[in-house]
Amino acid sequence: MLQKEPFIVRVAVPSPLRRTFDYRVPEHLVSDAGIGALKPGCRVAVDFGRRNVVGLVLDLGSNSELALEKLKPITAIIDSTPLLPPPLFKLFIWAANYYQYPIGEALFTALPVLLRKGKLPPAQTALHWTLSELGYGLGPDSLNRAPKQKALIKLIQNHSGALAESEILALFSRSIINQLQQKALIKSVEIKPVEDSPTDDILKQASLTLDKQQQAALDSIDLHSFNCYLLDGVTSSGKTEIYLQSIEKTLRYGRQSIVLIPEISLTPQTEKRFRDRFNVPVVTLHSGLTDKQRLKAWEQARLGQAKIILGTRSAIFTPLKKPGLIVLDEEHDQSYKQQEGFRYSARDLAVIRGQQENIPVILGSATPSLESLNNCAQGRYVHLLLNSRAGNAVAPDWNLVDLRSESVECGIAGSTLEAIGRTLKAQQQVLVFLNRRGFAPALLCHFCGWTAQCTDCDTKLTVHRARGRLICHHCDYQQRQPNRCPQCKSQQLMATGDGTERSEDYLQKHFPQHRVIRVDRDSTRKKGAMQQFFDTADSGKPCILIGTQMLAKGHHFANVTLVAILDADSGLLSADFRGHERMGQLLTQVAGRSGRGEVPGQVLVQTHQPQHPLLDMLISQDYRYTAKQLLAQRKNLQLPPFKAMALLRAESTRAQQAHEFLCMARSVAEQLIVAYNGVELLGPLPALMEKRAGRYRYIVQIEAENRAALQELLRALASQLDTQKKFSGVRWSLDVDPQEL
Numbered sequence: 009m010l011q012k013e014p015f016i017v018r019v020a021v022p023s024p025l026r027r028t029f030d031y032r033v034p035e036h037l038v039s040d041a042g043i044g045a046l047k048p049g050c051r052v053a054v055d056f057g058r059r060n061v062v063g064l065v066l067d068l069g070s071n072s073e074l075a076l077e078k079l080k081p082i083t084a085i086i087d088s089t090p091l092l093p094p095p096l097f098k099l100f101i102w103a104a105n106y107y108q109y110p111i112g113e114a115l116f117t118a119l120p121v122l123l124r125k126g127k128l129p130p131a132q133t134a135l136h137w138t139l140s141e142l143g144y145g146l147g148p149d150s151l152n153r154a155p156k157q158k159a160l161i162k163l164i165q166n167h168s169g170a171l172a173e174s175e176i177l178a179l180f181s182r183s184i185i186n187q188l189q190q191k192a193l194i195k196s197v198e199i200k201p202v203e204d205s206p207t208d209d210i211l212k213q214a215s216l217t218l219d220k221q222q223q224a225a226l227d228s229i230d231l232h233s234f235n236c237y238l239l240d241g242v243t244s245s246g247k248t249e250i251y252l253q254s255i256e257k258t259l260r261y262g263r264q265s266i267v268l269i270p271e272i273s274l275t276p277q278t279e280k281r282f283r284d285r286f287n288v289p290v291v292t293l294h295s296g297l298t299d300k301q302r303l304k305a306w307e308q309a310r311l312g313q314a315k316i317i318l319g320t321r322s323a324i325f326t327p328l329k330k331p332g333l334i335v336l337d338e339e340h341d342q343s344y345k346q347q348e349g350f351r352y353s354a355r356d357l358a359v360i361r362g363q364q365e366n367i368p369v370i371l372g373s374a375t376p377s378l379e380s381l382n383n384c385a386q387g388r389y390v391h392l393l394l395n396s397r398a399g400n401a402v403a404p405d406w407n408l409v410d411l412r413s414e415s416v417e418c419g420i421a422g423s424t425l426e427a428i429g430r431t432l433k434a435q436q437q438v439l440v441f442l443n444r445r446g447f448a449p450a451l452l453c454h455f456c457g458w459t460a461q462c463t464d465c466d467t468k469l470t471v472h473r474a475r476g477r478l479i480c481h482h483c484d485y486q487q488r489q490p491n492r493c494p495q496c497k498s499q500q501l502m503a504t505g506d507g508t509e510r511s512e513d514y515l516q517k518h519f520p521q522h523r524v525i526r527v528d529r530d531s532t533r534k535k536g537a538m539q540q541f542f543d544t545a546d547s548g549k550p551c552i553l554i555g556t557q558m559l560a561k562g563h564h565f566a567n568v569t570l571v572a573i574l575d576a577d578s579g580l581l582s583a584d585f586r587g588h589e590r591m592g593q594l595l596t597q598v599a600g601r602s603g604r605g606e607v608p609g610q611v612l613v614q615t616h617q618p619q620h621p622l623l624d625m626l627i628s629q630d631y632r633y634t635a636k637q638l639l640a641q642r643k644n645l646q647l648p649p650f651k652a653m654a655l656l657r658a659e660s661t662r663a664q665q666a667h668e669f670l671c672m673a674r675s676v677a678e679q680l681i682v683a684y685n686g687v688e689l690l691g692p693l694p695a696l697m698e699k700r701a702g703r704y705r706y707i708v709q710i711e712a713e714n715r716a717a718l719q720e721l722l723r724a725l726a727s728q729l730d731t732q733k734k735f736s737g738v739r740w741s742l743d744v745d746p747q748e749l
């Protein structure tokens with residue numbers, strides 16, 4: 009029970025300070041709302057510095073490190089019941105600790121904006137009309153001259169005397185309601201929607217009959233307690249069908265499911281499959297929502313009205329009244345890790361949340377991350393395998409195109425062009441993959457060798473010919489495409505290299521009778537462009553789809569039978585230790601778009617390095633084999649997941665300042681690590697892109713054999729760095745389990 013006096017609350021406020029603040033609850037507030045009402049997870053208003061801000065109560069108690077007289081009073085209690093259910097609240101605290109991020113900021117970045125501002129959740133009642141006593145007493149022959157009014161009275165009667173206004177307005181005009189109200193035959197009341205209990209018609213569409221492997225996988229999933237399952241199924245093996253059937257079972261015992269996918273706008277087909285299958289309320293949470301829409305969806309999930317919550321990364325923080333299942337599709341996808349601010353991994357938090365809520369977590373992918381595969385090998389996750397494609401589809405056939413012995417135009421080899429022609433002629437579709445948008449990745453002066461560079465980043469500007477501009481793909485700096493070389497005034501400027509725009513032009517000229525549709529961030533800027541793309545692909549008519557990795561995202565086009573990967577070499581050179589893993593995933597995912605229907609598919613991989621071991625493994629074996637080899641390499645080199653890693657990042661407009669900050673930080677860390685075994689420091693090193701958007705970026709890499717030791721060290725380091733005042737121009741942050749260097 010709570011103490012009577014003094015009454016103190018520990019509050020998280022949105023502030024970059026890594027701590028919480030104690031406040032006193034003044035007596036008049038205690039008596040107004042009752043002490044019992046104030047619980048962890050309720051919002052309060054407090055004076056903080058010179059502002060009055062919204063804070064979240066973390067704890068209640070009767071003592072504080074500060075003297076009672078020094079504590080400020082809270083100024084208002086906003087919620088009478090906790091906004092966040094306790095397990096979710098615990099998840100935030102866990103995440104803030106693990107990712108070394110201030111708890112107040114963590115909590116507030118994940119709340120809908122309107123709640124952050126102190127607004128109350130929208131009322132969840134709906135206006136209903138009921139019969140008055142007079143209305144109930146109406147004789148059978150009254151209102152004969154007002155047939156509409158009579159019909160409405162009858163309708164309300166048939167609905168046990170109360171009907172939602174929205175339902176009435178679907179059939180009657182507002183004036184009929186008004187007329188009955190004036191006659192005092194009906195009156196309005198606010199009614200909470202009843203939570204519907206599971207019924208037999210949960211399904212709008214029958215589920216498919218699973219094949220043997222699918223059935224075995226589904227049967228292995230225990231829906232009544234926590235476990236993490238890695239559903240490792242080749243592309244088009246029917247993973248989504250397993251998600252759907254797991255959700256169906258979860259619905260049948262009255263529980264909600266969260267489904268996370270990398271990007272909703274790119275995969276409307278996925279959303280459609282969930283909505284088409286079930287007869288229950290589905291809400292989607294993504295960046296395209298207005299603040300109001302977001303709050304409404306969030307609230308529907310919190311109150312248990314929405315049964316399926318489909319969302320991107322941050323949807324992992326959606327409160328659920330009756331949590332039952334978490335599904336995370338394409339678990340290898342990088343978008344699950346937030347790359348700035350609160351740098352959490354939604355995939356890893358999904359597992360923690362599952363544990364805390366005691367519900368199962370299904371991670372699915374055709375190309376699982378090495379982390380998850382290692383977790384299976386260690387017995388932490390249950391490994392479920394689907395080895396063949398669902399239905400009649402078979403795995404596509406891979407072939408290398410050796411660019412050294414071919415003539416190449418606009419990125420396309422002669423033999424690839426012939427294969428494209430043959431496919432179109434056979435009335436099938438082609439998908440061409442090139443992970444470089446724009447017309448050409450560089451503008452070069454043929455006369456003096458000048459190239460157009462971004463002034464703010466370490467990178468070349470990309471030529472966007474259709475728009476007549478040079479654009480930096482890292483900071484979005486733009487300029488008009490010059491006619492003359494700014495260095496020697498020559499007019500011999502050449503756009504060198506190939507981007508999707510150039511290859512599109514070339515293919516369209518070569519196959520004028522067929523549609524060529526480009527999909528990249530430029531082409532999809534226009535509203536409806538993505539829809540047009542899907543419509544064309546779904547029509548099944550022969551065409552060429554050309555694009556960047558946007559094309560690799562889980563799409564299902566039944567009539568694509570040829571996939572051409574124009575440049576496999578770019579990924580082979582990566583300096584990041586995850587480079588080969590990423591490359592293997594990307595190529596396998598793109599290739600997986602081929603031959604998903606009746607006709608077997610083919611994949612052509614263009615390369616200058618046909619002997620490269622990575623390509624060889626992927627083609628002569630498969631992703632699973634390749635991943636095993638890569639994991640063995642990581643073990644030999646003692647890299648993640650065999651070590652815990654964190655980065656201390658620092659950036660500044662002045663290179664020297666950022667560097668000096670990290671030298672200081674490193675010496676602080678060196679003193680701290682004496683207390684731990686097996687912690688190593690590396691750096692300061694330049695980040696992979698040293699200069700971006702006008703800021704110079706450096707890192708210190710911290711590796712540890714033991715995760716707990718790393719956590720302790722980082723906490724101590726952060727609190728010491730927080731007190732450094734000398735480096736005001738430096739922004740620094742900690743990145744735990746970094747995904748890019």
Ligand code: ADP
Nearest residue numbers: 216217218219243244245246247248249398399
């Ligand atoms: P994945 O999610 O593994 O890429 P999908 O679930 O999208 O695979 O399945 C690929 C295709 O196979 C879809 O068109 C789907 O409807 C179909 N499919 C899945 N399972 C079955 C099954 N058991 N029987 C027949 N078709 C299936």
Ligand code: ZN
Nearest residue numbers: 453456493496
């Ligand atoms: Zn020049």
Ligand code: ZN
Nearest residue numbers: 462465480483
């Ligand atoms: Zn730039």
